Amino acid sequence: MNRKSFLGTIFSGVFISKFGFAKNAPGVFAEPFSLPALPYTYNALEPHIDALTMEIHHSRHHQAYVTNLNKAIVGTPAESISLDEIIKNISKYPAAVRNNGGGHWNHSFFWKILSPQKQQPSEKLLETINKNFGSLEKLQSEFNTAATSRFGSGWAWLIVQDGKLKICSTPNQDNPLMDIAEVKGKPVLGIDVWEHAYYLKYQNKRADYVKAFWNLVNWQEVEQLMK
Numbered sequence: 001m002n003r004k005s006f007l008g009t010i011f012s013g014v015f016i017s018k019f020g021f022a023k024n025a026p027g028v029f030a031e032p033f034s035l036p037a038l039p040y041t042y043n044a045l046e047p048h049i050d051a052l053t054m055e056i057h058h059s060r061h062h063q064a065y066v067t068n069l070n071k072a073i074v075g076t077p078a079e080s081i082s083l084d085e086i087i088k089n090i091s092k093y094p095a096a097v098r099n100n101g102g103g104h105w106n107h108s109f110f111w112k113i114l115s116p117q118k119q120q121p122s123e124k125l126l127e128t129i130n131k132n133f134g135s136l137e138k139l140q141s142e143f144n145t146a147a148t149s150r151f152g153s154g155w156a157w158l159i160v161q162d163g164k165l166k167i168c169s170t171p172n173q174d175n176p177l178m179d180i181a182e183v184k185g186k187p188v189l190g191i192d193v194w195e196h197a198y199y200l201k202y203q204n205k206r207a208d209y210v211k212a213f214w215n216l217v218n219w220q221e222v223e224q225l226m227k
């Protein structure tokens with residue numbers, strides 16, 4: 001069943017979107033993609049990420065990626081293709097799909113790997129980290145370098161590539177799942193280093209934002225993503 005016929009059978013109620021988030025089905029004429037609800041409140045990540053930044057980031061920036069992605073695919077075959085499939089074959093799509101589809105995927109991912117409660121990686125995850133990087137500190141230092149040295153806007157990532165953990169970064173709203181990515185793999189952790197993600201609180205001090213990010217990592221989710 002494609003997305004359109006599915007929406008045609010469901011007039012209201014809750015279902016799971018192709019991205020895996022529960023959402024309300026607004027009706028037959030729903031746009032294909034919609035903004036996932038945050039799994040916590042806007043102020044939940046204080047003091048590391050302030051409430052106003054979270055509100056603008058989610059309700060305006062992420063919403064704009066969703067709105068513009070829907071505009072870019074309306075009337076095209078992409079309307080009935082999952083976002084993961086679109087991302088995997090992104091070289092076949094116009095820039096508007098790459099930028100906004102990437103924006104929607106990356107932000108949906110980002111909200112899930114943040115946690116209001118400070119977490120420690122499990123013993124098992126630490127073992128894997130030690131095997132790949134030597135220590136958690138070394139992983140963090142390599143990740144921080146990728147995040148702070150990404151020129152302009154983009155993301156830094158921890159990925160699984162051929163069973164190994166690696167650090168990489170991408171420009172704009174690209175990600176390592178895209179066929180055009182320089183370094184490819186499955187993201188298990190990522191940080192948005194666009195200025196809109198940190199400027200209100202940290203201004204030009206991206207390194208301080210990256211350092212604060214480690215207080216928010218949802219290690220349970222990271223471990224889950226590695227399976």
Ligand code: MN3
Pocket residue numbers: 057061107192194196197
């Ligand atoms: Mn962003």
